[in-house]
Amino acid sequence: MITRALLILLFGVMAHALGAEEMTGIDVVEEVIVNQRDFPDSINGCGPASILNMLTFGKPELQAAGGKVMGQNDATRMRFIVDRYFQNRKSVVYPGRQRWGVHGVPSADLAVGVNELLEESGVAALKASYLNRKTGEENSKFQQRVYGWMERSIQNGVPPILSLRSYVVRQRENSDQPGWETPGQHFITLTGISKDAGDRTEGFSAMVIDSAGGKQTRIHLFVEPNGQPFRAMMGVIEENHWLDGQPFLLVIAPDIRGMKPADLKWSERFLIVADFLIGDF
Secondary structure, eight states: OOOHHHHHHHHHHHHHHHOOOSEEEOOOOGGGOOOGGGOTTOSOOHHHHHHHHHHHHSOHHHHHHHTTSOOSSHHHHHHHHHIIIIITSBOSSSTTSBSOBTTBOOHHHHHHHHHHHHHTTTOOOOEEEEOOOOTTOOHHHHHHHHHHHHHHHHHTTOOOEEEEEEEEEEEOTTOSSEEEEEEEEEEEEEEEEETTOTTOTTOEEEEEEETTTTEEEEEEEEOOTTOOOOOEESSOGGGTOEEOSSOSOEEEOTTOGGGSOTTOOTTSOEEEEEEEEEEOO
16 A cells, blocks of 8 residues: 555655756645545635645654544544544634634634644644734845745745635725725645745745645735735734734735635725744744
8 A cells, every 4th residue: 555655755756856846845746635625514624624734745743743633534534633623622712612613713723723733743833923014024024034934844844834815895884985804714735935035026936735626836925016005904803903004915826716705896906915824934
């Protein structure tokens, strides 16, 4: 029987033999990517799927921790993660609630659950942070900091989990002014990043695993060059903590189609940001 670890090794050798793109990256075997659509309990399985993808393609310690996730297939392994670390544990975001809800799991709760899983295997805790701009931080420094965190985690053998969040400007009820809304959030797993690109004015690219369909694709992260301001949330809707200006890096992700609102009108401004990161940075 060919194990996941052996498949990863074999495909990695082939990738290097054929010549890889100039990126800092982790070899990925398409055949063993976890697809969230295999999770029958919820359409919002990107959190547990991204955890499994991080463990599957991470350094040996992460792969060993992934081997302890019980289940005969990806569906039951995702259910194990949800039941053990989210469904039956208290949220750090919503006091009095469980971590898992109808819309999946909040970013901060996902980070706590990941570290509880790793702790059981004796693996050091990962870091987690919102990717918002610091007060007074210049565009180049802001981009370099986010890039550096992602690059360092990948170099350390930890494919970081990135939360993408979408925003749209819409006319609000009982108001003559439009306002920002956040219709969607999605977790992906980073597996590669452009080399020496943190200070490029045009931003940088990253290879990611999109668990919605179980595929690897490319995204691009950047500071909007014309300086057009937007509002974005740090945290959950109930906290109502909105940041002004250009508080997050924008993301172009044409192949991650679930981020675009289905009812988007031609006149509505729509964007995606890099919201939250879990990794070894």
